Amino acid sequence: MDTGRHIVLKLSDLTIKFGGLVAVNNFNLEIEKGELVGLIGPNGAGKTTVFNIVTGQYEPTEGRVFLHGQDITGWRPNLIAAAGIARTFQNVRLFTGLTVLDNVLVSQHLRLKSHFLSAALSLPTYSGEERRVRTTAMELLERLELVPYAKELAGNLPYGQQRRLEIARALATNPRLLLLDEPAAGMNPEETARLMKFICRIRDEFDLTIFLIEHDMKLVMGICERIRVIDYGISIAEGMPDEIKRDPRVIAAYLGEGGE
Amino acid sequence: MSLETFIQQLANGISLGSLYALIAIGYTMVYGILRLINFAHSDIFMVGAYFAFFLIAVFKLPWLVSAILAIVLTACVGMTIDRIAYRPVRNAPRISALITAVGVSFFLENLGLVTVGARPKPFQRPDLMARVIRIGPAAISGVSIWVPILSIGLVAILLYVIYRTKLGMAMRSVATDIDTTRLMGVNVDTVISYTFAIGSALAAAGGIMWACKYPQINPLMGIYPGWKAFTAAVIGGIGNITGAMIGGFVIGLIEIMAVAAFPALSGYRDGMIFGLLLVFLLVRPTGILGETLKEKV
Amino acid sequence: MRKHLYAAYTKHLNTLLTLILVGILFLTLRWADTRLDDFTLRILRTGAVYIVAAVSYNLINGITGQFSLGPNGFMALGGYTVALLMLPLPQKKFVWFLKPLIWPFNSFSFPSTGLFFSLALILGGLMGALGAFIVGIPSFRLRGDYLAIATFGFGEIIFVLANNLIPLTNGPLGMKGIPELASIYWCFGWAVIATLIVKNIANSSYGRAMKAVRDDEVAAEAMGVSVFQTKMLAFVVSGFFAGVAGGLLVPLITTISPTLFTFTMTFNLLIIIVLGGLGSITGSVITAFSFAIASELLRAVEAPMNIGPIHIPGIAGMRMVVFSALLVLLMIFYRRGIFGQFELSWDWIRSIPAKVADKEVPKKWTREDTSS
Numbered sequence: 005m006d007t008g009r010h011i012v013l014k015l016s017d018l019t020i021k022f023g024g025l026v027a028v029n030n031f032n033l034e035i036e037k038g039e040l041v042g043l044i045g046p047n048g049a050g051k052t053t054v055f056n057i058v059t060g061q062y063e064p065t066e067g068r069v070f071l072h073g074q075d076i077t078g079w080r081p082n083l084i085a086a087a088g089i090a091r092t093f094q095n096v097r098l099f100t101g102l103t104v105l106d107n108v109l110v111s112q113h114l115r116l117k118s119h120f121l122s123a124a125l126s127l128p129t130y131s132g133e134e135r136r137v138r139t140t141a142m143e144l145l146e147r148l149e150l151v152p153y154a155k156e157l158a159g160n161l162p163y164g165q166q167r168r169l170e171i172a173r174a175l176a177t178n179p180r181l182l183l184l185d186e187p188a189a190g191m192n193p194e195e196t197a198r199l200m201k202f203i204c205r206i207r208d209e210f211d212l213t214i215f216l217i218e219h220d221m222k223l224v225m226g227i228c229e230r231i232r233v234i235d236y237g238i239s240i241a242e243g244m245p246d247e248i249k250r251d252p253r254v255i256a257a258y259l260g261e262g263g264e
Numbered sequence: 265m266s267l268e269t270f271i272q273q274l275a276n277g278i279s280l281g282s283l284y285a286l287i288a289i290g291y292t293m294v295y296g297i298l299r300l301i302n303f304a305h306s307d308i309f310m311v312g313a314y315f316a317f318f319l320i321a322v323f324k325l326p327w328l329v330s331a332i333l334a335i336v337l338t339a340c341v342g343m344t345i346d347r348i349a350y351r352p353v354r355n356a357p358r359i360s361a362l363i364t365a366v367g368v369s370f371f372l373e374n375l376g377l378v379t380v381g382a383r384p385k386p387f388q389r390p391d392l393m394a395r396v397i398r399i400g401p402a403a404i405s406g407v408s409i410w411v412p413i414l415s416i417g418l419v420a421i422l423l424y425v426i427y428r429t430k431l432g433m434a435m436r437s438v439a440t441d442i443d444t445t446r447l448m449g450v451n452v453d454t455v456i457s458y459t460f461a462i463g464s465a466l467a468a469a470g471g472i473m474w475a476c477k478y479p480q481i482n483p484l485m486g487i488y489p490g491w492k493a494f495t496a497a498v499i500g501g502i503g504n505i506t507g508a509m510i511g512g513f514v515i516g517l518i519e520i521m522a523v524a525a526f527p528a529l530s531g532y533r534d535g536m537i538f539g540l541l542l543v544f545l546l547v548r549p550t551g552i553l554g555e556t557l558k559e560k561v
Numbered sequence: 562m563r564k565h566l567y568a569a570y571t572k573h574l575n576t577l578l579t580l581i582l583v584g585i586l587f588l589t590l591r592w593a594d595t596r597l598d599d600f601t602l603r604i605l606r607t608g609a610v611y612i613v614a615a616v617s618y619n620l621i622n623g624i625t626g627q628f629s630l631g632p633n634g635f636m637a638l639g640g641y642t643v644a645l646l647m648l649p650l651p652q653k654k655f656v657w658f659l660k661p662l663i664w665p666f667n668s669f670s671f672p673s674t675g676l677f678f679s680l681a682l683i684l685g686g687l688m689g690a691l692g693a694f695i696v697g698i699p700s701f702r703l704r705g706d707y708l709a710i711a712t713f714g715f716g717e718i719i720f721v722l723a724n725n726l727i728p729l730t731n732g733p734l735g736m737k738g739i740p741e742l743a744s745i746y747w748c749f750g751w752a753v754i755a756t757l758i759v760k761n762i763a764n765s766s767y768g769r770a771m772k773a774v775r776d777d778e779v780a781a782e783a784m785g786v787s788v789f790q791t792k793m794l795a796f797v798v799s800g801f802f803a804g805v806a807g808g809l810l811v812p813l814i815t816t817i818s819p820t821l822f823t824f825t826m827t828f829n830l831l832i833i834i835v836l837g838g839l840g841s842i843t844g845s846v847i848t849a850f851s852f853a854i855a856s857e858l859l860r861a862v863e864a865p866m867n868i869g870p871i872h873i874p875g876i877a878g879m880r881m882v883v884f885s886a887l888l889v890l891l892m893i894f895y896r897r898g899i900f901g902q903f904e905l906s907w908d909w910i911r912s913i914p915a916k917v918a919d920k921e922v923p924k925k926w927t928r929e930d931t932s933s
Contacts, residue, residue, distance in 0.1 A: 093779075099777060102772055110786065112766070123765035123766065131572065362709060363835060363888065371886055491714070531725040542711060542715070
């Protein structure tokens, strides 16, 4: 079994239909430990739908999702998060009424050991654990350079920092696989360049496998080791960035959309 | 149960059900578009009945004229409520809109209590409604016949508006995707206003017919019919107009028939319907015709 | 390490300060108990009961963001439980004169002592919690605002049962002669307990999960929060304290009937938590207490008035018109209420001198900070 090749995520024959529309059709993918894989495709190609199936927001009509060989198809999203998959959202979805620190702390709730009653009565067992998770959360914020904002409301942060916080919040669940849904959306080239370095850095520091959706070709081509292209829910190409750049099917798909 | 009482109760249940259906449509239309439970809808129903009452009793207008005028006035009240109370909280968290709706509902009820008093007032019904009609062995009051006929007529007009007119198309489009509709240049606020007007007009028609069926009106008369109609909307599949109608008839028939079959249950009549609601939420939360509303991620 | 020590130190200091405040409160109550007349004391006690109910209501509506209309139903469950347990046996025979009271309540009653009263209150609370659990299961399985209609329906079911189950509730007549056990100490004691527990929950990891669910269910679930469990937890705790509040109210006014727990009760609580700020526990405490007093004072609005030569006849129900208009206006113009989501805390009070020294005037209320 252990041949050195360790498959973190395996998607086999994923199909999902909404009414009559087939949003994702027969999608297969394997991601190895430590890989950085990109998923690209024109608007409405079904990229986010694939993410939503992986994280349990949608249940596929057919096909299975495996995490480290375990079948997690149809699990509730919170259980999938506990199993080790974390994500960010295309249109940032922070807990805007909570502070930056609290946003990160929410992600640690799933590992809470103290019983509810000990929290309600503020018993020493709970207080001790609360102090520990606060320390962990502050350390995480420090590594992501968010400490100055710790007590700000998440909704009041500048956009770029909100994106960063969303990644911090995902990391706080202690994931093995991180899904990033258009992390560079709305960023200028300079910010995107910084983000690229940041993504590579967290992959190494947190020992992650990363699967990302992105429209910014510079980012995808710059950091992904392998790229998958889908269009109308169907995989049309896969390969190294250079191969993808030259692939006629990919060019056609993008040009066909109106030369985006 | 003898055949005679069965036919009487059946007619009674159908007419009650058609009234629930009329009210339920107003709830379901607003919910379909705004995802808002318009708690004040049940009080709009009461307002409609009072308008008709005053036009008949005080202004001495002919019955039919009063009824039509009352429906128009109530539609205006519905639009005004939307404009004053709901539009400002449209982009607020959902709970704010719900609280506003509860506030408006309580406001109308208590304003009613203060202005017209808690004492029920006798409602004058036209002879047509009061006349007794014989079907086979059973003597059935005219109300039980006319109410369903008029209700179905109103619903037919509504369905025509929704599926055959430009306004109806805009309403359906707003219900599907409010943001896209706005981008296409449709004035969403106007469409919502009309939705409130139509829903309120139907509620007023329901209120007036209710007052014909149970010829006494009071400021709190809308509460129970309103909640049961909302239950009907949920049971039929919230957001779905046909579902709301089916739900209305189901609730009306169950309410009347259960009590007719087991008179000992009469005290539990209101509780029964809400019990049914809880059971329905548990076993078939999307209602008879409803589909799951997927949240966009 | 130093940080840790400092955090531990402030926590203990906060506990100490809270204890001192509670001590002062009870000294004040002692003074009030001996000096104030029964009428005033009754208003104060009602205020304390409102605190219990409002704080627990805010846990589900404000902190978890789920619109419940249920407190009247849960309070009724608690109220009837306490009434059935505490009504002395001879009085029970006197109350149920048409139909007999059913077993087991016809064969025993708790003695009118503090110990048994607290047991009855806890049982009343558990009944409220059970009610919440039963309504919660169908309501929280799906997204959307089903909780509002389900809780309203539940309140109506309780009302119908209370009116019709005569062998258990004595129907519309209700019960009279319930021992007046809810003294000022009991009422305020429970107000303190409910406030501290709900505040602990709100500040704990469970509370953060609740607020996360309020802000964004999808994101909360993706971060590993079980949305169903979290809502359920908040709702059941809320039901428990609503039950306790109902259980306190009954031996305060010594009678019970179905009309005591109508939707108006829920409406009043809704005004309280909105006015105090959805999500602010301290806000609820302050407005609940003020509301009890204000609604006594506002009775004047409904009484006939003579202003000089002008006579204004009393208008019954005017208060509710004012309150409901107030609720709508608050939602439109001042949604965050008086306190928003701000919590009055020792840490905040301690930070005042620093702020004054910095001459930094806070633009808005700061939130609970990290070391609480």
